[in-house]
Amino acid sequence: MAKVNPRRTPMKEQLPQERRRNFDEVPYGYTPEEAISEAQRCLQCKKPSCVNGCPVQVDIPGFIAQIAQGAFWEAMKIMKRTNVLPAICGRVCPQEIQCEGACILGKKMEPVAIGNLERFIADWEAMQSECVMCEIQPATGKKVAVIGAGPAGLTVAGDLRKLGHDVTIFEALHKPGGVLMYGIPEFRLPKAVVEREVNFLLSMGVRLNLNYVVGKLKTVDDLLEEFDAVFIGTGAGLPLFMNIPGENSLGIYSANEYLTRSNLMKAYLFPRYDTPIVRGRHVAVIGGGNVAMDAARTALRLGTERSILIYRRSRDEMPARAAEIHHAEEEGVEFQLLTNPVRYIVKDDGWVQEVECIRMELGEPDASGRRRPVPIPGSEFRIPVDTVVVAIGNSPNPLIPQTTPGLETTRWGTIVIDPMTGRTTKKGVFAGGDIVTGAATVILAMGAGRVAAQSIEEYLRTGKWDEIKK
Amino acid sequence: MVKILNKQVLATGIKRFELDAPEIAWRAQPGQFVVLRVNEEGERIPLTVADTRPEEGVLVIVFQEVGKSTALLGTLEPGDAIMDLIGPLGKPTEIERFGTVVCVAGGVGTPEIYPVTRALRQAGNKVISIIGFRNKDLILMEEEMRRVSDELIVATDDGSNGNKGLVTDMLQQVIYRGEKIDRCFAVGPVIMMKMVSLLTKKYSIPTIVSLNPIMLDATGMCGVCRVEVGGETKFACVDGPEFDGHKVNFDLLMARLKTYVKEERQAMEIFLKSRNENCRCANRKEK
Ligand SMILES: Cc1cc2nc3c(=O)[nH]c(=O)nc-3n(C[C@H](O)[C@H](O)[C@H](O)COP(=O)(O)OP(=O)(O)OC[C@H]3O[C@@H](n4cnc5c(N)ncnc54)[C@H](O)[C@@H]3O)c2cc1C
Ligand SMILES: Cc1cc2nc3c(=O)[nH]c(=O)nc-3n(C[C@H](O)[C@H](O)[C@H](O)COP(=O)(O)OP(=O)(O)OC[C@H]3O[C@@H](n4cnc5c(N)ncnc54)[C@H](O)[C@@H]3O)c2cc1C
Ligand code: SF4
Ligand code: SF4
Ligand code: FES
Numbered sequence: 001m002a003k004v005n006p007r008r009t010p011m012k013e014q015l016p017q018e019r020r021r022n023f024d025e026v027p028y029g030y031t032p033e034e035a036i037s038e039a040q041r042c043l044q045c046k047k048p049s050c051v052n053g054c055p056v057q058v059d060i061p062g063f064i065a066q067i068a069q070g071a072f073w074e075a076m077k078i079m080k081r082t083n084v085l086p087a088i089c090g091r092v093c094p095q096e097i098q099c100e101g102a103c104i105l106g107k108k109m110e111p112v113a114i115g116n117l118e119r120f121i122a123d124w125e126a127m128q129s130e131c132v133m134c135e136i137q138p139a140t141g142k143k144v145a146v147i148g149a150g151p152a153g154l155t156v157a158g159d160l161r162k163l164g165h166d167v168t169i170f171e172a173l174h175k176p177g178g179v180l181m182y183g184i185p186e187f188r189l190p191k192a193v194v195e196r197e198v199n200f201l202l203s204m205g206v207r208l209n210l211n212y213v214v215g216k217l218k219t220v221d222d223l224l225e226e227f228d229a230v231f232i233g234t235g236a237g238l239p240l241f242m243n244i245p246g247e248n249s250l251g252i253y254s255a256n257e258y259l260t261r262s263n264l265m266k267a268y269l270f271p272r273y274d275t276p277i278v279r280g281r282h283v284a285v286i287g288g289g290n291v292a293m294d295a296a297r298t299a300l301r302l303g304t305e306r307s308i309l310i311y312r313r314s315r316d317e318m319p320a321r322a323a324e325i326h327h328a329e330e331e332g333v334e335f336q337l338l339t340n341p342v343r344y345i346v347k348d349d350g351w352v353q354e355v356e357c358i359r360m361e362l363g364e365p366d367a368s369g370r371r372r373p374v375p376i377p378g379s380e381f382r383i384p385v386d387t388v389v390v391a392i393g394n395s396p397n398p399l400i401p402q403t404t405p406g407l408e409t410t411r412w413g414t415i416v417i418d419p420m421t422g423r424t425t426k427k428g429v430f431a432g433g434d435i436v437t438g439a440a441t442v443i444l445a446m447g448a449g450r451v452a453a454q455s456i457e458e459y460l461r462t463g464k465w466d467e468i469k470k
Numbered sequence: 471m472v473k474i475l476n477k478q479v480l481a482t483g484i485k486r487f488e489l490d491a492p493e494i495a496w497r498a499q500p501g502q503f504v505v506l507r508v509n510e511e512g513e514r515i516p517l518t519v520a521d522t523r524p525e526e527g528v529l530v531i532v533f534q535e536v537g538k539s540t541a542l543l544g545t546l547e548p549g550d551a552i553m554d555l556i557g558p559l560g561k562p563t564e565i566e567r568f569g570t571v572v573c574v575a576g577g578v579g580t581p582e583i584y585p586v587t588r589a590l591r592q593a594g595n596k597v598i599s600i601i602g603f604r605n606k607d608l609i610l611m612e613e614e615m616r617r618v619s620d621e622l623i624v625a626t627d628d629g630s631n632g633n634k635g636l637v638t639d640m641l642q643q644v645i646y647r648g649e650k651i652d653r654c655f656a657v658g659p660v661i662m663m664k665m666v667s668l669l670t671k672k673y674s675i676p677t678i679v680s681l682n683p684i685m686l687d688a689t690g691m692c693g694v695c696r697v698e699v700g701g702e703t704k705f706a707c708v709d710g711p712e713f714d715g716h717k718v719n720f721d722l723l724m725a726r727l728k729t730y731v732k733e734e735r736q737a738m739e740i741f742l743k744s745r746n747e748n749c750r751c752a753n754r755k756e757k
Contacts, residue, residue, distance in 0.1 A: 172689045174507060174514075174554040182687075211556040213689055217497055238705055239693040248703065248722060250729050254693040260686055265513065271740055274513040274539055275686075276733035350725035399690060399708070 006109035009038040011116050020300045020331040023186045023268055032070070035120040039068035042112045045104055050114060053102030055447040058082045060099060060114055067117055075121045076132045083118075084134075084158040084200070085151065085446060087126070087193045088180060090119030093443050094321045126196055136204060137164035142460045145170060145227040147214045147400065150178020151442045152233035152433025154198065155449030156456070157206045163457055168207040168227070170214050175264060178235050179434075180442070182264035183256070185294050187301065188324075191263070215403035224428055229456045232415060232424070232431040233449065236439060237397035241390055242286070246344030251278060251352040255291045255391035262298050280387025282306045284355050286341055287391030288318040289439075293325060295389040296333045307333045308383060312340040312360050312373045338362070338373065342380065344388070354382045396435050404429075414438055418468035422452030427465050430456055471551040472506075475528065481608045483535040484578055485544050486520070492527030494519075494557045500585040501563030501680065501712055504531065505688045507554040508542050515539045516685045516707075518582040518657075519558060529555075532581035532610075538737040545745075559688050560711045563678070565589045569652035570596040572644060572675075573619070574637050574666050576658030577603060580610045582680065583657040588618040590655075596620050598644060598651075602637035602662075606630040638665045651675045656715060660724050667715030677715035681706050683723055684730070698722050 012028045013019070019026055030038065042064045050060045059078050066075035079086045095101070095115040103111035125131055142165045146153045149171035157167045175181045177194040202208060214220065214234075223230050239254030241247050258277070261267040265275035283299035285292050288311035299307040309328070311318060314337050318325060329335070338360040345354040359379035362371035396413040408416040408425040415424055415431040422430040432448030434440055459465060476488035494504060498519045505514045521530035535541045546552070563586045571590050575583040580601045591597045599619035603609050604627045616622045623640045625633050633640075637658075645651065654677040656666040663679040670677040683695045683706050690708035697706050698719035704710065 172556070173687065174556070182691075211554050213556060213559065216558055217493055236691065238690050238708070241693070241703065243703075248696055248698060248726070250726060257686060257692040257694045260692050265686070266511075270733065271737050273511045274737060276730045276737070278729070350722075350728070394691075397690065 004041050004043070004105065004109070008041065008110040008113045009034050009116075011113070016327075016330040016332070019187065020297075021303070023301055025190050026187055026327060029123050030116060030120040032072070032124070035067055035117060036070055038113050039064045039117060041105065042068070043104065050099045050103045050112070054099040055443045056082050056450055058099070058118070063121065064112065064114070064117060067121060072121055072124050073132065076125045079118065079121060080132055080134055083446070084155060085197050085442075086118045087122030087197060088151070088189065089443055089446070090115045090117070090122060091189050091193070092184060092321075092441075094441060096322045098443070131200065131203075134158075134162050134204065136162055139166070140164040140460070142166065142229075143168070143227045144229050144231065144456060144460075145223045146231045146233065147220075147223075148172075148178060148233035148235055148433070148435075149176035149198070149208065150233055150235045150433060150445060151180060152235070152435075152445040152449040152452075153178070153231065154201060155446040156231045156233065156430075156432070156453045158201050158204065159450060159453035160456060161201070161204045161206050165457075165460065166207075168209060170209045170212040172211070172213045173264065174210055176208060176210065178233075182260045183291070183294070185259065185263055185298050187297070188294065213399070215399040220400060220404040220407070220426075220429060228428070228460055230429045231422075231449075231452055231456065232400055232429065232435060233433045233445070234397040234400055235434040235445075236394035237399075237413075238395050239390065240393045240395060242341065242392065244341060244343050246346045246352065247390070249344055249346040249352045250350045251280065251386055252344065252388045252390065253278075255285075255287070255295045255389050256394065258295050258389045259291070259298065262302070268298075268302060277302065278387050279303050280385070282308070282383075282385045283387040283389065284308045284310055284341075284383060284385045285389045285391055286310050287393075288313065288320060289391065289393075290320045290324055292389075292391035293320045293328045293333075295391050297328055297331060299387070299389070300331055300333065304387070308336055308385075309333050310336045310339050310341060310355070310357060310383075312338065313370065314338055314362065317370050336383070340373070340375065345382065352385060352388055355385050355388060356380055356382050393439055396438060400435075412438065416468070420451070421455035421468075422448060423455060423465070423468055425468060428459070471553060472555040473551050474546055474548050477546075477548050480532065480581075480610050483544075484532065484608075484610060485535070486530065486532045486581070487543075487546075489529045489531065489552070489555065490527060491529040491555055492524075494555065495522040495527055495529040496524045498522050498529065498558035499562035500565065500589045502558035502560050503688075503711065504529070504555055504557030505559060505685070506531075506543075506552050506556070508539065508546070509553050512542070512553065513539050514554075514556075514686060514688065515543075516559070516682070516688055518680070519585065520581040521585055532578065534578040537734045538741045541738065541741060556688070560707060561709070563589065563655075563712060565593050567594045570598070570650060572641065572651050572654045573597060573599045574641060574654065574656040574658070574662075575599075575601045576637055576662040577608065578610070579656075579658030579662075579680075580615065583655060584611060584614060584618070586655055586657075587615065591618050591620075598649065599623070600625065600637050600640045600644070602626070602640070602658075604628065636665070637662060638669050641666060641669060645669075645673055645675075653678070654715075656680075660720055660727065663715060663718075664720035667718065667720070671716045678712050679715040679718060680711050681713060681718065681723060682711065683726060
């Protein structure tokens with residue numbers, strides 16, 4: 001066996017001191033030469049552990065072998081069999097705990113840069129004049145409604161369209177993509193990439209109804225009269241707040257609001273775009289996940305002097321992707337770890353002025369297995385701020401459950417499904433993604449979409465509906 | 471794209487559009503609103519459904535030009551199109567036979583309260599309506615309101631229509647004359663809704679107000695529309711926009727509405743400047 005380079009081929013990036021003030025994408029992507037050399041590091045394992053690490057079971061050695069030979073077209077064909085959104089997954093999957101975390105090379109050296117390669121072939125395809133069209137089966141005459149154009153809904157739509165069904169997506173916002181469009185910033189996932197992937201679906205003949213709030217216009221029951229099956233992929237709902245004093249004062253955002261203004265509404269281009277956003281001098285972001293990293297890095301790009309991330313546990317417990325934590329740090333985000341806000345001090349005119357925090361220490365492990373943070377009495381201190389972004393999570397979107405009799409939810413408001421099939425408690429209705437799991441990942445939402453698409457296909461063919469067992 | 475079918479100027483800076491929006495017109499109920507975006511660069515602004523004619527597919531909005539987005543909207547003409555229209559949003563007004571109800575509106579709140587007033591009348595209530603304006607040139611929809619009310623009181627701040635006073639003064643008079651009021655509805659500027667609520671609270675008259683916080687998605691995702699009701703945080707776009715006026719923290723709402731004054735002024739200045747430069751609309755007839 002030829003000697004494997006222990007280090008992965010690095011992907012060139014914008015320098016931290018430059019990129020912290022612009023919204024352009026941070027990594028530039030591989031050149032074909034770099035991609036080939038990285039692909040050649042893969043051992044082409046007979047029993048590839050990487051595939052088990054991927055929630056949608058991409059044929060990783062398969063597509064990488066094609067890249068290694070420069071057969072990019074073939075590589076893309078293999079990819080699209082299991083993953084219709086590779087340009088997105090390659091950029092945002094938490095690879096270190098999924099495919100790359102399971103790669104055998106990782107035991108002794110750096111694992112194969114699977115995400116980078118995935119991104120490479122998807123971007124390569126986009127530069128070609130044709131794209132890898134998926135074959136579309138002859139029309140079946142069956143109609144499927146998909147509610148929500150996030151990763152879960154887009155996957156269901158693509159899979160079922162390929163099988164020849166007539167698919168219509170209903171999306172509440174004025175742009176498709178869900179979190180990919182309104183949540184994840186341009187510098188991490190360019191909106192043109194999302195548009196490209198959506199356009200691919202449209203070119204396959206998927207119909208898309210934007211500005212369509214199901215539950216307010218038609219209900220799920222109305223849709224069931226017109227469509228043979230309905231998939232619900234409505235994702236996250238109202239943001240959670242900490243319910244501490246002063247939280248409704250001016251300058252305090254939820255991450256959803258802050259990021260939606262910046263991404264979906266392009267407030268960073270104000271006044272060319274009409275939607276404003278506060279460009280604070282001292283911004284504090286509360287939380288330690290991807291959402292918090294995105295908010296803290298957006299604040300820098302909006303010109304803040306200090307972007308401070310406040311997280312109640314330590315760095316090891318941070319749920320964000322490793323790459324995002326690293327990038328945030330390089331760009332100068334200040335981390336206040338083992339720290340929790342307790343109240344906001346508000347000026348007479350209603351604007352937030354300071355956040356009062358308390359230091360935490362890690363106690364016994366809690367139900368999630370992570371050590372529980374406990375406050376250290378008397379350790380309160382204040383940080384001057386004029387903008388705060390609360391990024392501690394969302395509740396599931398309540399609109400569909402509220403307007404759909406017979407659709408059961410858990411006490412957290414997520415929709416109850418049979419995980420093997422995506423079937424809900426209502427005949428002909430399937431669900432998946434964050435509306436079922438609570439906040440998770442893009443690839444898990446896609447995986448759920450894939451499962452649901454398969455059982456929708458079966459249901460359309462056989463008409464058989466087994467009640468889910470509880 | 472949503473086409474503008476008809477345009478009317480109701481008073482200085484207040485315009486009425488009929489939009490071609492059959493599906494929304496069919497579903498919308500009194501008290502609900504829509505969100506619209508004029509063009510690709512536009513913000514999402516919420517406007518109440520002022521009326522519908524479902525059989526014709528017509529949805530009516532009435533808006534006051536207070537900033538860049540509404541001013542831009544006001545430059546559109548019949549035949550032009552609006553990029554995005556989303557709705558109906560929010561919870562419909564609770565319409566019941568309460569007995570005697572008073573509908574109070576200030577300024578552009580009048581077209582907003584009109585469908586509610588009509589529905590209350592149809593439900594068999596005795597409806598007393600009070601509408602107030604700064605002066606007589608700003609009076610809106612007097613005839614329409616008269617048609618759907620048992621009694622209509624029109625007041626002006628400066629008395630130029632012969633009936634001087636604030637809507638709260640008129641409401642006080644109705645209470646003094648011994649009218650037993652079972653429920654009050656108030657739509658208009660925040661300060662007006664606050665004063666009405668303070669007054670009715672003294673007399674224990676249940677009062678519903680329609681709140682107008684800043685909104686973004688208006689589908690219950692972003693949390694910007696949060697208001698405080700009875701000490702709890704509520705989200706106006708999905709829990710409202712109507713709430714119990716006796717429990718609303720109006721001062722917080724007023725403060726939060728000022729979040730973007732600086733940016734709003736900047737946007738308006740740039741807009742007016744570009745409008746003057748393009749000049750073709752500088753001296754167009756607005757009547
Ligand atoms: C800021 C941020 C950063 C993230 N970073 C990452 C990351 O790096 N890696 C990763 O894997 N995951 C990340 N995630 C999580 C990931 O984006 C989500 O898990 C994923 O998008 C869930 O997909 P979904 O299809 O279930 O829902 P969503 O993406 O939430 O899409 C739901 C769609 O349904 C629409 N909708 C809702 N209600 C209705 C209705 N009644 N009618 C019509 N349409 C409706 C919504 O408008 C929305 O477009 C991030 C999330 C956020 C917020
Ligand atoms: C549910 C709801 C229904 C509404 N219905 C109507 C309606 O039927 N007709 C109508 O004319 N207006 C209505 N409004 C208010 C309307 O949305 C705002 O006037 C509009 O968004 C202002 O945009 P702008 O860019 O023109 O002005 P901006 O430049 O954004 O604001 C200019 C001034 O208006 C104030 N303002 C900003 N946003 C709002 C707001 N949401 N409500 C009140 N004042 C605001 C600001 O404090 C500022 O002083 C409604 C608001 C809500 C939330
Ligand atoms: S989809 Fe995500 S987890 Fe699967 S191979 Fe691609 S990057 Fe890895
Ligand atoms: S485990 Fe690693 S080396 Fe083996 S096939 Fe997968 S990517 Fe290649
Ligand atoms: S406007 Fe975003 S949650 Fe109400």
